[in-house]
Amino acid sequence: MDSRPLLFVVFLILLVGCSQNSSGAYDDETISKARATVExxxxxxxxxxxxxxxxxxxTNPMGGMMISGIVNGNDKATxxxxxxxxxxxxxxxxxxxEEFPERKQECIDKTCDY
Structure with a gap:
């Protein structure tokens, strides 16, 4: 039995799935909303x-966005x-x-609303 057609279909599915938003570019509105959520x-x-x-x-590999930065002007509080x-x-x-601030006491066991 020739498995080439099956391998081609699997490859095609993977190629299409991985190419979703492969440019990694989100529009300014999406970036602004993501940054507001992070803040x-x-x-x-x-x-x-x-x-x-x-x-x-x-863009992260799972289709989300990774936002990075620092807090309080401290290069070790990333x-x-x-x-x-x-x-x-x-x-x-x-x-x-390593020098990122600690969680608030009331937010240790569960994430506080944001």
């Missing part, structure tokens, strides 16, 4: 955040936050630098 999330869930500076917006752009602009995950 609200950080202010409502972490202590003593006075300033947020965004430095990078990128963050990278995955935003679910295709669904509801919710925060999917966060990576934090």
């Amino acid at each position: 609200s999330y950080l202010i409502h869930n972490y202590r003593d955040i006075d300033q947020i500076k965004f430095d990078k917006d990128a 963050f990278s936050i995955d935003i679910e752009v295709e669904n509801d602009f919710s925060v999917g995950s966060i990576g934090k630098g």
